[in-house]
Amino acid sequence: MTPKVFIDRRKFLSLSAVSIAGTMMTGVSGLNVASLKADHHNDKGNRIYKSIKMGMFNEKISVHEKFKLMKEMGFDGAELNSPGGVDKEEALNASRELGFPIHGVVDSIHWGIRLSDPDPAIREKGLQGLLTAMKDTHFVGGDAVLLVPGAARDPENESHGHVWTRSIEQIKKALPTASKLGVRILIENVWNNFLYDPKGDNDQSASLLAAYLDEINSPWVGSYFDIGNHQRFGKPAEWIRTLGHRIVKLDVKDWGVDNGFCKIGDGDVDWADVRSALRQIGYTGWATAEVSGGDRHRIKDISERMDQYLLGK
Numbered sequence: 001m002t003p004k005v006f007i008d009r010r011k012f013l014s015l016s017a018v019s020i021a022g023t024m025m026t027g028v029s030g031l032n033v034a035s036l037k038a039d040h041h042n043d044k045g046n047r048i049y050k051s052i053k054m055g056m057f058n059e060k061i062s063v064h065e066k067f068k069l070m071k072e073m074g075f076d077g078a079e080l081n082s083p084g085g086v087d088k089e090e091a092l093n094a095s096r097e098l099g100f101p102i103h104g105v106v107d108s109i110h111w112g113i114r115l116s117d118p119d120p121a122i123r124e125k126g127l128q129g130l131l132t133a134m135k136d137t138h139f140v141g142g143d144a145v146l147l148v149p150g151a152a153r154d155p156e157n158e159s160h161g162h163v164w165t166r167s168i169e170q171i172k173k174a175l176p177t178a179s180k181l182g183v184r185i186l187i188e189n190v191w192n193n194f195l196y197d198p199k200g201d202n203d204q205s206a207s208l209l210a211a212y213l214d215e216i217n218s219p220w221v222g223s224y225f226d227i228g229n230h231q232r233f234g235k236p237a238e239w240i241r242t243l244g245h246r247i248v249k250l251d252v253k254d255w256g257v258d259n260g261f262c263k264i265g266d267g268d269v270d271w272a273d274v275r276s277a278l279r280q281i282g283y284t285g286w287a288t289a290e291v292s293g294g295d296r297h298r299i300k301d302i303s304e305r306m307d308q309y310l311l312g313k
Helices: 009-016 063-073 088-098 120-139 160-181 207-216 236-246 271-280 296-310
Strands: 048-053 077-082 102-107 144-147 184-188 221-226 247-252 254-256 260-262 285-289
Touching: 048 102, 048 296, 063 077, 063 088, 063 296, 077 088, 077 120, 077 285, 088 102, 088 120, 102 120, 102 285, 120 144, 120 160, 144 221, 144 247, 160 184, 160 207, 160 221, 184 207, 184 247, 207 221, 207 236, 221 236, 236 247, 236 271, 271 296, 285 296
Parallel strands: 048 077, 048 285, 077 102, 102 144, 144 184, 184 221, 221 247, 247 285
Antiparallel strands: 254 260
């Protein structure tokens, strides 16, 4: 039985130890991947497509120029922010002209205007922000929105149990729009004190995240799995194996005990095991870097690091 609330830390840790079985999602994005030309096969012939968050590319040049440079660097597409961010019509035009897909957007307000906020009016604003992001990603040809469902910041007013119930309530309200537009809502695992124990050790599992997704039980909701985000609390490869085909897209970063969040390959992530886990679940789809950005030289370095550590090239 999936829990609705978490009475105390002992019960929380007990649930965390439970293995949640089963899979419900496919890792294939809605993009017609046959139209892409990148050669990113893994050992089983599955495809992983490279992308970055557009906010990482901070040169003062047009979206068209950025897309052109990214394509030359070996990226297969890009991910935008919404609400706000770059002009969506400009981005769509550049995408079409260059044959450079925009695979989705990140909900840009999910931290400050949370679906888990104690105030129902704030939760409604958060829902409207999510709906805007879904419409924007549909407009530019994307197929998903990355969502942080809330943050367990206050044991009394915004606890783990509150985040669980309030966020699911709001997400379910967005499902008709998801179905109509063909846009998935993908939950990212982040340092928000939710679906892991922030005071726990580095051997925690993804069982709570799996249970949360299974509670929603919709083909329009899955995991946007961030490889490096929970290196501090667990083993990314084991999380991948537990989540299985609930994983629809990947964020790519690294983390280490000695240097915190860092360049891909400079932290403690076991990239060989990550590659093995992705092969085991048959993952194919988008992988988007979310690291410290910069000019075109830094962006090129990110592309090369993704090739080396994520793709094993």
